[in-house]
Amino acid sequence: MLNMQNIDTGKINLSLEDNRYVIAVIYTNEEIEKEDVKSVTDYLDQFKEPIPILIERTGHYSISVMVQIVMLQQTKNRLKAAAFVERNNRDALMTRIAANTYFKDIEVKSFFEKQEAVAWLTDNYATEPLLTDP
Numbered sequence: 054m055l056n057m058q059n060i061d062t063g064k065i066n067l068s069l070e071d072n073r074y075v076i077a078v079i080y081t082n083e084e085i086e087k088e089d090v091k092s093v094t095d096y097l098d099q100f101k102e103p104i105p106i107l108i109e110r111t112g113h114y115s116i117s118v119m120v121q122i123v124m125l126q127q128t129k130n131r132l133k134a135a136a137f138v139e140r141n142n143r144d145a146l147m148t149r150i151a152a153n154t155y156f157k158d159i160e161v162k163s164f165f166e167k168q169e170a171v172a173w174l175t176d177n178y179a180t181e182p183l184l185t186d187p
Contacts, residue, residue, distance in 0.1 A: 065079050065092075075105070090120055090127065100131070100184065101184040102133075108136070125155040134174060136161075137163050160177075
């Protein structure tokens with residue numbers, strides 16, 4: 054089992070689940086900035102291959118166009134799929150925008166039930182334990 058600690062950027066909490074996928078909880082009500090993306094990519098860079106991620110929103114945040122461009126450049130090599138857990142139609146709209154812009158190079162799916170999101174990830178993308186660089 055990997056001994057990977059959770060990280061908290063002050064806006065996003067990342068944790069490894071069952072050594073199969075990462076959960077990202079975006080809890081800020083502020084703007085996601087470039088520095089926040091760097092913390093996330095540093096965490097994801099511990100893995101040898103692109104990983105599946107489950108994204109939950111508990112805050113109401115914004116993402117600048119500059120950060121979206123950086124995310125587009127950075128995600129393809131780090132993520133293979135993203136399952137979003139939606140609270141409402143506004144979240145689902147934000148997921149559709151993400152899927153068509155900065156997450157356009159990976160598989161993205163919306164769910165209103167966390168168990169369904171986890172099942173989709175584990176059945177399709179989180180079938181093997183994640184490997185990290187020593």
